[in-house]
Amino acid sequence: VFDARPLIRAKRDRNPHAPGEIAEFVRAYAAGEVPDYQASAWLMAAFLNGLDAGETRALTLALLESGRRFDWSDLGRPSADKHSTGGVGDKISLILAPLVAECGVLVPMVSGRGLGHTGGTLDKLESIPGFRTRLSPEAMREQLGRLGVVMVGQGPDIAPADGKLYALRDVTSTVEFEPFIVSSIVSKKVAGGAGAVVYDVKTGDGAFLRDPRRAVGLARMLVEATRALGTGAAALVTDMSQPLGEAVGNGLEVRETIDVLEGRGPADVRALTLELAARMLALAGANPDLEVARGRVTGALDSGRARERFTRLVEAQGGDPRTLERGGAGIPGAPHVVPVRAAGAGRLAEVRTFDLGEVVVKLGGGRIAKEDDIDPRVGLRVLRRIGDEVRAGDVLAEVHAASDDPAVAGRVRECFVVRDEAVEPPALVLERVV
Amino acid sequence: VFDARPLIRAKRDRNPHAPGEIAEFVRAYAAGEVPDYQASAWLMAAFLNGLDAGETRALTLALLESGRRFDWSDLGRPSADKHSTGGVGDKISLILAPLVAECGVLVPMVSGRGLGHTGGTLDKLESIPGFRTRLSPEAMREQLGRLGVVMVGQGPDIAPADGKLYALRDVTSTVEFEPFIVSSIVSKKVAGGAGAVVYDVKTGDGAFLRDPRRAVGLARMLVEATRALGTGAAALVTDMSQPLGEAVGNGLEVRETIDVLEGRGPADVRALTLELAARMLALAGANPDLEVARGRVTGALDSGRARERFTRLVEAQGGDPRTLERGGAGIPGAPHVVPVRAAGAGRLAEVRTFDLGEVVVKLGGGRIAKEDDIDPRVGLRVLRRIGDEVRAGDVLAEVHAASDDPAVAGRVRECFVVRDEAVEPPALVLERVV
Numbered sequence: 001v002f003d004a005r006p007l008i009r010a011k012r013d014r015n016p017h018a019p020g021e022i023a024e025f026v027r028a029y030a031a032g033e034v035p036d037y038q039a040s041a042w043l044m045a046a047f048l049n050g051l052d053a054g055e056t057r058a059l060t061l062a063l064l065e066s067g068r069r070f071d072w073s074d075l076g077r078p079s080a081d082k083h084s085t086g087g088v089g090d091k092i093s094l095i096l097a098p099l100v101a102e103c104g105v106l107v108p109m110v111s112g113r114g115l116g117h118t119g120g121t122l123d124k125l126e127s128i129p130g131f132r133t134r135l136s137p138e139a140m141r142e143q144l145g146r147l148g149v150v151m152v153g154q155g156p157d158i159a160p161a162d163g164k165l166y167a168l169r170d171v172t173s174t175v176e177f178e179p180f181i182v183s184s185i186v187s188k189k190v191a192g193g194a195g196a197v198v199y200d201v202k203t204g205d206g207a208f209l210r211d212p213r214r215a216v217g218l219a220r221m222l223v224e225a226t227r228a229l230g231t232g233a234a235a236l237v238t239d240m241s242q243p244l245g246e247a248v249g250n251g252l253e254v255r256e257t258i259d260v261l262e263g264r265g266p267a268d269v270r271a272l273t274l275e276l277a278a279r280m281l282a283l284a285g286a287n288p289d290l291e292v293a294r295g296r297v298t299g300a301l302d303s304g305r306a307r308e309r310f311t312r313l314v315e316a317q318g319g320d321p322r323t324l325e326r327g328g329a330g331i332p333g334a335p336h337v338v339p340v341r342a343a344g345a346g347r348l349a350e351v352r353t354f355d356l357g358e359v360v361v362k363l364g365g366g367r368i369a370k371e372d373d374i375d376p377r378v379g380l381r382v383l384r385r386i387g388d389e390v391r392a393g394d395v396l397a398e399v400h401a402a403s404d405d406p407a408v409a410g411r412v413r414e415c416f417v418v419r420d421e422a423v424e425p426p427a428l429v430l431e432r433v434v
Numbered sequence: 435v436f437d438a439r440p441l442i443r444a445k446r447d448r449n450p451h452a453p454g455e456i457a458e459f460v461r462a463y464a465a466g467e468v469p470d471y472q473a474s475a476w477l478m479a480a481f482l483n484g485l486d487a488g489e490t491r492a493l494t495l496a497l498l499e500s501g502r503r504f505d506w507s508d509l510g511r512p513s514a515d516k517h518s519t520g521g522v523g524d525k526i527s528l529i530l531a532p533l534v535a536e537c538g539v540l541v542p543m544v545s546g547r548g549l550g551h552t553g554g555t556l557d558k559l560e561s562i563p564g565f566r567t568r569l570s571p572e573a574m575r576e577q578l579g580r581l582g583v584v585m586v587g588q589g590p591d592i593a594p595a596d597g598k599l600y601a602l603r604d605v606t607s608t609v610e611f612e613p614f615i616v617s618s619i620v621s622k623k624v625a626g627g628a629g630a631v632v633y634d635v636k637t638g639d640g641a642f643l644r645d646p647r648r649a650v651g652l653a654r655m656l657v658e659a660t661r662a663l664g665t666g667a668a669a670l671v672t673d674m675s676q677p678l679g680e681a682v683g684n685g686l687e688v689r690e691t692i693d694v695l696e697g698r699g700p701a702d703v704r705a706l707t708l709e710l711a712a713r714m715l716a717l718a719g720a721n722p723d724l725e726v727a728r729g730r731v732t733g734a735l736d737s738g739r740a741r742e743r744f745t746r747l748v749e750a751q752g753g754d755p756r757t758l759e760r761g762g763a764g765i766p767g768a769p770h771v772v773p774v775r776a777a778g779a780g781r782l783a784e785v786r787t788f789d790l791g792e793v794v795v796k797l798g799g800g801r802i803a804k805e806d807d808i809d810p811r812v813g814l815r816v817l818r819r820i821g822d823e824v825r826a827g828d829v830l831a832e833v834h835a836a837s838d839d840p841a842v843a844g845r846v847r848e849c850f851v852v853r854d855e856a857v858e859p860p861a862l863v864l865e866r867v868v
Contacts, residue, residue, distance in 0.1 A: 005606075044479050171469075172472055
């Protein structure tokens with residue numbers, strides 16, 4: 001049986017761990033030989049005293065090796081995945097996955113659920129009646145070969161040590177630490193078996209890393225840790241100082257997904273989707289030239305073929321494709337829709353995006369605890385963007401709620417800061433790590 | 435149910451705790467509302483980011499209030515207790531308790547077991563056949579009123595939250611942190627109900643605080659935290675750069691106890707016992723003048739009355755007083771006694787006291803894990819002191835062992851560093867906090 005005390009003491013005293021020590025600790029923890037109370041003491045010691053690049057690599061590898069690593073190379077096509085660090089209104093994956101598959105690159109996408117103020121891809125998909133996000137490895141392989149795209153949750157086979165460790169981090173206030181974040185993300189993404197991963201690292205008020213410098217640092221760490229495991233990687237650092245697109249909330253975001261797939265929808269969602277998709281094609285080797293890749297993904301989106309692929313994806317995973325017709329009219333909607341109007345005039349200077357995310361959680365559209373149920377109908381539509389001119393009485397947003405609570409509109413209004421001054425709209429992509 | 439995450443996060447981020455927060459955390463932890471894995475994350479965060487004096491006071495009070503606080507004031511006599519931070523060969527409590535009781539001060543002594551390289555008073559007492567260290571509160575009160583002294587272990591009534599937290603610290607490498615040490619010691623000592631506590635803080639190679647400055651800091655913290663709870667306190671910082679007395683090991687130390695009580699025995703044991711006893715008398719108010727107190731305890735020791743009181747104490751707690759006759763000849767002895775001889779000549783410059791303690795543990799005289807059994811027969815007799823002249827072939831020590839292992843003598847010999855230079859014997863008392 002592994003004795004964790006020397007490892008805890010070493011990190012407590014700022015002594016480095018050898019890679020083998022971390023591997024053995026993770027193995028023993030996953031096997032139940034190290035109790036949670038020792039693992040959490042180590043988590044806090046590492047959080048406060050740091051893990052260097054080598055320790056982070058060793059941790060990532062150990063988490064990866066706690067489960068299986070998928071391999072789709074026998075399907076004979078390049079493959080790519082995308083991961084976002086989480087934001088408010090980020091429905092990019094839903095559009096991106098069928099779009100990239102349409103361009104000949106396999107997308108074996110393993111996604112997560114929402115927690116706290118950010119949404120999760122699985123929750124969004126599950127607002128489509130019937131959609132299943134649990135597939136056996138055999139079903140994944142079959143669908144990937146036939147359709148080029150599969151969107152599933154992290155099964156028990158993928159980095160199980162990370163699942164156990166993440167649950168412990170969540171209850172011991174040791175989440176917000178880059179080496180843990182990197183090892184957790186990268187181990188799962190690499191286990192998913194894509195040949196290349198593009199990271200979308202969010203920064204700004206609605207992201208968990210508000211400071212752009214920390215976001216750039218995280219982007220670099222993600223790329224480095226992924227490449228160290230033999231998987232291609234690139235990262236974009238993108239703006240989350242306001243919600244992405246208009247829709248925030250699971251069902252509303254599926255409708256916006258359909259809008260964008262049908263050539264409508266917000267310009268920022270479309271632009272970021274195309275940019276990430278082009279990066280995936282380039283990184284996977286399908287179109288090494290980024291300009292060519294951009295042209296190809298734009299064509300696939302504008303032709304309606306990506307929309308078509310999305311329908312087939314939904315159908316393949318048990319969803320009812322009829323719910324996606326007429327802009328997603330079959331997706332359940334909320335009974336109460338309340339406009340939020342501007343009190344004064346000026347320019348929209350700031351959007352308290354974190355607070356908007358929290359409003360959606362309180363409406364029932366997100367989780368405080370992992371086991372919470374989600375109401376797919378509720379959310380917000382955010383109708384003005386930073387830099388826009390605003391007149392008193394303009395509708396800034398809509399609240400989509402299950403019940404009529406007049407206080408919510410007031411809380412949402414406070415999230416929109418209008419000032420009497422010129423305001424520059426923020427850039428969508430702040431930095432590239434390629 | 436108490437949510438520990440904000441408390442963990444606060445300490446992680448170096449934000450101070452309000453006293454009520456610590457009280458509530460300890461209450462919830464003792465009640466099982468906070469799981470070990472959250473408590474251990476907090477322990478590590480506090481270990482690394484510190485607890486200030488107010489937080490330490492709040493923790494001490496919370497641990498105290500998790501159990502009962504004895505009160506012996508209705509017995510109508512002053513009372514005092516002594517606590518040593520632990521060393522090698524420290525049998526002072528066994529001599530001190532009956533001695534102080536003989537001088538009219540009640541000694542309700544609550545002691546611990548040995549762990550690691552240091553011995554524990556309970557283990558020493560239990561090497562007397564039949565001696566019981568578990569007494570009900572009613573039996574404690576009866577014996578204290580009749581005999582003036584009782585020596586027991588920490589029952590489930592005394593600071594149970596500390597017992598639970600200490601066990602967790604032990605397995606999470608969060609033991610060696612002064613605010614935890616202080617709160618653990620002081621809560622138990624104050625719960626024992628003595629009106630005054632004298633602390634013997636050891637420093638040097640055989641102490642857990644080798645650095646004398648840290649020992650002085652700990653002494654100050656102990657005194658301050660004890661006084662804050664309304665109990666009188668003083669502390670001596672004393673030398674542990676060599677074992678105290680000659681005997682190390684449970685049965686051997688009981689024999690040395692009898693030697694000192696009968697006017698023989700090593701000078702350092704006698705001197706430190708008298709000094710601590712005088713401090714207890716003075717602090718308890720029995721003899722406010724320290725010189726008068728010194729004269730009184732010396733008289734009680736030299737008259738044989740303290741020896742007599744020890745016999746009655748042993749008898750009262752189930753021990754066989756005949757085992758104490760003829761220098762403790764009835765205490766079980768080890769079958770193998772091996773002399774350790776000096777290889778070269780010079781002055782004894784250094785004694786690796788920690789290593790000697792570890793040798794005794796390996797002989798079976800101490801514990802590595804809490805549940806280990808102890809062999810009362812084994813140990814060492816250390817016959818030379820720092821500064822002594824040594825000739826090649828002189829017996830430096832004796833190994834008392836259960837089996838014949840020729841390697842042990844060699845290990846013990848390496849603990850005695852002989853150099854060809856003048857060496858000053860260390861002072862016994864290095865600092866006083868009164």
